[in-house]
Amino acid sequence: MASHILVAALTFLALASLVLASDPSPVQDFCVGIDDPNRAVFVNGRFCKDPALATGDDFYLSGLHRPGNTSNLQGSVVTPANVVQIPGLNTLGISMVRIDFRPFGLNPPHTHPRATEILVVLEGTLYVGFVTSSSGNRLITKVLTQGDVFVFPEGLIHFQYNNASTTAAALAGMSSQNSGVIMVPSTIFGANPSISDEILRHAFQADQSVIDILRAPYRPAATAARTDDL
Numbered sequence: 001m002a003s004h005i006l007v008a009a010l011t012f013l014a015l016a017s018l019v020l021a022s023d024p025s026p027v028q029d030f031c032v033g034i035d036d037p038n039r040a041v042f043v044n045g046r047f048c049k050d051p052a053l054a055t056g057d058d059f060y061l062s063g064l065h066r067p068g069n070t071s072n073l074q075g076s077v078v079t080p081a082n083v084v085q086i087p088g089l090n091t092l093g094i095s096m097v098r099i100d101f102r103p104f105g106l107n108p109p110h111t112h113p114r115a116t117e118i119l120v121v122l123e124g125t126l127y128v129g130f131v132t133s134s135s136g137n138r139l140i141t142k143v144l145t146q147g148d149v150f151v152f153p154e155g156l157i158h159f160q161y162n163n164a165s166t167t168a169a170a171l172a173g174m175s176s177q178n179s180g181v182i183m184v185p186s187t188i189f190g191a192n193p194s195i196s197d198e199i200l201r202h203a204f205q206a207d208q209s210v211i212d213i214l215r216a217p218y219r220p221a222a223t224a225a226r227t228d229d230l
C-alpha cells in the first residue's frame, strides 16, 4: 500500500516538474542563436554560433531609453528586447520589453504563453491587473506609480492601463527568451481566416450586430493603423 502511495507521489512529482518546465536549462555557457545551417548544434530553434567567435554585440541592444511610438488605436506600444534582437539570449530563458503609454493608453488584455512578467514603472501611473484561470476567474489589480513593481504570472490574461493625463512608461522582465503574446481582442476577432460568426455568436451569446462591432477594428482598412500585435 505504502509503495503505491510512493509511486503515486513520484509520478506526481515527475508530472509536476514537466508541467512547471519552461525554457530548457542550458548545458553550456551560451548559444548565440544564428541562422547558419552549417553549424551543427541546434538549440531552441536556432543554430549556435561558434562560442570562440562570440562578441559583445551578440549580447547587446541599444535604444531602450527611447519611448516607442504610441500613435495607434490602443495608445500603447511594446518595444521588445528578446532573442530576436539579442541573439545571445538564446537558451537563457530571459528577456525584457519596454512599454510606452500615451495618456489613457491601454495595453489590452493579453497573455504570454511562455513567461511570467515582472514590471517596473519608469514614469507615470498604471492601473494593472490579471485574471486567475477558470477556477473563479478572480480579477487581481493594483495602481502603480514610479518605481512600483508588479508580477503577472505565466499564462494569465493581464492588462496595463494608463488612466491618467500624462504619459507612462515601464520596463518588464520576461522569464523566456521569447515570451510570445496572445492579444485577446485581435486573436478572437481578428483571426485570419476569421473564426466563424456562428462560433462567436455562440461563444459570446451575442447578436450578429455585436460581433460586427467587435470585428470592425480588424477589417483590412482598419488593420493598417494597428500595432498591438507585436
Ligand SMILES: *[C@@H]1O[C@H](CO)[C@@H](O)[C@H](O)[C@H]1NC(C)=O
Pocket (backbone or CB within 6 Å): 069, 070, 071
Ligand atoms: C508615429 O506613428 C504614426 C502612425 O503610424 C506616424 O504617422 C508618425 O509619423 C510616427 N511618429 C514618429 C515620431 O515616428
Ligand SMILES: *[C@@H]1O[C@H](CO)[C@@H](O)[C@H](O)[C@H]1NC(C)=O
Pocket (backbone or CB within 6 Å): 125, 127, 143, 163, 164
Ligand atoms: C485608475 O483606476 C483605478 C481603478 O479604477 C483607480 O483606483 C485609480 O485611482 C485611477 N487613477 C487615476 C489617476 O485616475
